[in-house]
Amino acid sequence: MDFEDTKEEAAFRAEANKWLSAHAKLRGSKSSRDDMEEMENGAAAEMAASKAWQKTKANAGYARITWPKGMGGMGGTPMQSIIFSQEESKYDVASGGPFAIGLGMCIPTVMAYANDDTKKRFVWPAVQGDEIWCQLFSEPAGGSDVAGLRTRAEKQGDEWVINGQKIWTTGAQFSDFGILLTRTDPNVPKHKGLTMFWIDMHDPAVEVRPIKQASGGSGFNEVFFTDLRVKDSQRLGEVGQGWQVALTTLMHERLAVGGGQGGGLDVKELMALARTLELEDGPALKNAAVREKLADWYVRSAGLKYTTYRTMTALSQGKQPGPEASIAKIVVASKLQDVSAFAMELEGEAGALKGADAPGNGAFQMGWMSAPGLRIAGGTDEILRNIIAERVLGLPQDVRVDKDIPFNKAPGGR
């Protein structure tokens, strides 16, 4: 048992560092920024920098390390991909956030289901950051239950005419293309009447409206389709096979190794705060109730960190990681909410302030306001628990009353 690289891993790390130091500057003391916050702001200058850095990486094969050569990759291992990310995080480079969904989910789906011409057309521009993709699955009537979606696609000659609405679409405002899950047959049970397409987000029949979130930011969008016409050749997979295609997309959801989704607010930051504050009975850090909370959250953070090490060990040994990799988001999101709320408790009446008026520039207030979203986005806490129960522990699926009846006859369907 050790935390060392294998000889090959160490060589790869050195090589990656050599390349990185030739193309970027070390970050120094600046901390890495939170993805979610960045997506919320998504400034134009930031985007240009992201695209430039992505292109540099793609030309060297570092953009998608595990993909084949000539497609932005180098035919590398998942472990090499992790090592590169670890080293990259030490450098002051633009975020790869805008490309995460396209390269992590959309393009793998295109690669699995599109014809060679389509692949040739889309893969390379996406890998080098010239074209950004979004994933259009969730709808107002279908969030956790994605297959309950209502956006209709109707065949007219060699075209499909699409009407409906998507929601919670990350990055739709700066996306060039999207993969869109539609209902093509409401007369069959809900999972059987779906079909997937790729679409041009710049089509005038597509309207993107940002959603103002409860946290104040706007990283997500509503997307409306009014008589959007797409060619049958834009179909991914067979008619009625959309659910299977969507599962491929979701399966490619990248392994969130390294966590990071807590916005950098954890025990360390809470201790730093407790060190500066006085409570009724003296320094906050000496208060028994504060210490007990710190310990509770520390064991969850440390447990997650070492769980990640176990996952990385499996990857390093060329094995499939175990199911323990699935616990991260459940732990991180609710911990962020609890840690932030407790920090505000310690701040007392000043805890109600935000931004520059709040202690520490309102970092904990920001965490507290974004935490509800984190507990919902990408699978709610409840859905993630269902997934662990059903896929890891093997418990039976919940009874699904709409499973075997036509979608337009099911409660809430139409």
Added chain:
Amino acid sequence: MNFDFSDDQKMLRDQARKFLSEKCTTKTVRKVFEGSHGYDKDLWKQIAEMGWHGTAIPEEFGGLGLGYLELCVIAEELGRALAPVPFSSTVYLFAEAILAAGTDEQKKKYLPRIASGELIGTFARSEGPGAVTPKSTRTSFKGGKLSGRKIAVVDGMDADFAIVLARSSDEAGERGTALAIVDLKGAGVKRRAEDSIDPSRKHAEITFDGASAEALGKPGEGWSITSNVLNRAAIMTAFEQVGGSDSCLAMAKDYAMQRYAFGRLIGSYQAIKHKLADMYVNTELARSNAYYGAWALSTNARELPLAAAAARVSATQAFDYASKENTQTHGGIGFTWEVDCHLYYKRSRELGLSLGAQRTWKDKLVTELELSNAA
């Protein structure tokens, strides 16, 4: 990154699991739980023959000289099976204290007998309700004689020898503390079996009245040696707790897959699913913290005290949660004597208290965090 046990260590774990699943069923546990014997003598003898006692004892003292990673995988299996043997008292505590602070002569005297399974040892600390501190330690050890009273001594009725936390001088705080090794069959020692929440691990009150004893370590070092030994024992115990949590989750899952209510398997209800998912999450976090502890133990890392406290707190929380929610998942039948739920429920609390309560370990943990941040 190689944060996992080796293939050999995993093989040892599989062998231990197979052996215990045959030789230590909950029927075996119940014989001790419901009987007057302090432990299962056959099982104790068989695991001694396999060399488990001496796993981390160097070969020169009669052990196998394997190491702590090997001892940790065995601990996990003993915990999974609720093995009713004085293993933790003898191996994690008594032997560790001798290894940590014993003279060469003491090591030669005690360790080979532990490795062979002849000697049962224990470590007596508490003298009454509340936290064990230098101040709460009143038992006196002066001029080779031990006087005082210890309570809740695990395996105290069956142990041959005890290490006793005592006071060797009137100096304040830890400087006044010392450790004594005492023959529990000698003169001036009285023992009384105490009732405990988990009778599969028997407890005793031990009274010393001028009993002859030898010093372990120097006067003034009693507290620091104790802390060090408890840290090490906490990591191995965390593996027992993780094993126990695994058993509870398996038991709850099995029941949820066969019990029907309102025309459905109860395992299809989200109220049950989410409970079991939480058991899984807590257990995996505890396992990962325990792994880190195992690494610290096997390398004598500077981070050992922090790793030990984290492993301890995490594993105590996981086993507590898994054992109480296993009972809850079973419903009424889970509250009967015949069904095994309560064996785990009681063991989880006993393990959670026997090396000091969670509150104590949480405070230690934050103290270690303060130290590591200051460094």
